[in-house]
Amino acid sequence: MSFPHSLPEPRLPDPAGGPALRWGILGTGWIAERFVASVLRHTNHQVAAVGSRSEEGAQRFTGRLGGEPLGSYAELVAHPRVDVVYVASPHPQHVEHALLAIAAGKHVLVEKPIAIDASGARRIAEAARAAGVLAMEAMWSLCLPKFRVLRRLLDDGVLGEPTMVSADIGEYFPDAHRIHDPALAGGAMMDLGTYPLTLATWVLGAPTEVAAQGVRGPTGTMAQTTMMLRHGDAQSALHASALVETPTVAAISGTDAWVSLDGPWYQPGSFTLHGRDGGQLRHLEAATAHDGLYWEALEVAHCLGEGRVESGIRPLDATIATLEAMDQVRAVTGDRLAGES
Known part of the structure; x- marks a missing residue:
């Protein structure tokens, strides 16, 4: 395929279109604050209620960002004004809290990874499909x-046949950070490794062979992991670290062209399409970090507005496939998690 003259436009949902969802926020940590701030800043959605393990914790959150404070998760999922529950509790509790919301008839957006293993992800998928949410x-x-x-470039064959994905992500976290806590499924894979694994499976499909090495951190969690995966005739080379800062860049290489993603590649930002003849096209996007979280809320609204209960961008089967790959990586490195099925 010849090198294009321009990049395709992204097909984006209208921030003011679709239903104005009323969110229930389950959990009041760092990511919940950034999700709510982004949604309120960029969409017409509302925060109806916030649930915490204590009413005081909920009140501290709602005092900054609004919503009705509730002192239990059961109250939150039963709230009549909540359309969708955003589950932002610690990783080992994602399945329990997602199932709680589903049983109450609520739609759920569950922080990544949706569960700590593929078994938990299957439980959520089965429950949601049975409940029709x-x-x-x-x-x-x-x-x-x-x-x-990028999806349009891949689907249109601009890169030719994708044969290689390389991606790294690395941040330094002090020993006391919850990412190093064994009781909270700590280590690099849950918070960080899920990103490069998702990219690799999104581009190349599920791996057919897995090789990996891990390094344990000061608390005994697997704080750094390097992965080499085969996806049929393609490969991916991936790295995640909670011990050191890394460039956090990525590349997708095909037989006709390749893409280099600026760091941090998993956040809003720019990339370059490179042709074999030296041609280049640049996608420019403001590097707004977690202020871009609202796009996932808009995807939920877009699906529900069209009467769909599964995202075409992040289907449940694709989520399960990523967690199956993560399970394989952790089996190779001996990364056993508290609460694992």
């Missing part, structure tokens, strides 16, 4: 404009 993993990267452009 939407369940989606909050893999926000894939909802961003740049990833919608």
Whole structure:
């Protein structure tokens, strides 16, 4: 295929279109604050209620960002004004809290990873499908404009046959950070490794062979993991670290062209399409970090507005496939998690 003259436009939902969802926020941590701030800043959605393990915790959150404070998760999922529950509790509790919301008839957007293993993800998928409600993993990267452009490039064959994905992600976290806590499924894979694994499976499909090595951190969790995966005739080389800062860049290489994604590649930002003849096209996107979280809320609204209970951007089967790959990686490195099925 000849090198294009321009990049395709992303197909984006209208921030003012679709239903104005009323969110229930389950959990009041760092990511919940950033999700709510982004949604309120960029959409017409509302925060109806916030649930915490204590009413005081909920009140501290709602005092900054609004919503009705509730002192239990059961109250939150039963709230009549809540359309969708955003599950932002610690990783080992995602399945329990997603199932709680689904049983109450609520749609759910569950922070990534949707569960700590594929078994938990299957339980959520089965429950949501049986109840006829939407369940989606909050893999926000894939909802961003740049990833919608990348999807079109891949689907249109601009890269030719994709044969290689390389991606790294690394941040330094002090020993006391919850990412190093064994009781909270700590280590690099849940918070960080899920991003490059998602990219690899999104481009190349599920791996057919897995090789990996891990390094344990000061608390005994697997704080750094390097992965080499085979996807049929293609490969991916991936790395995640909670011990050190890394460039956090990525590349997708095909037989006709390749893409280099600026770091941090999983956040809003720019990328370059490179042709074999030296041609280049640049996608420019403001690097707004977690202010881009609202795109996943818009995807939920877009699905529900069309009467769909599963996202085409992040289907449940794709989420399960990523977690199956993560299970394989962790089996190779000996990364056993508290609460694992």
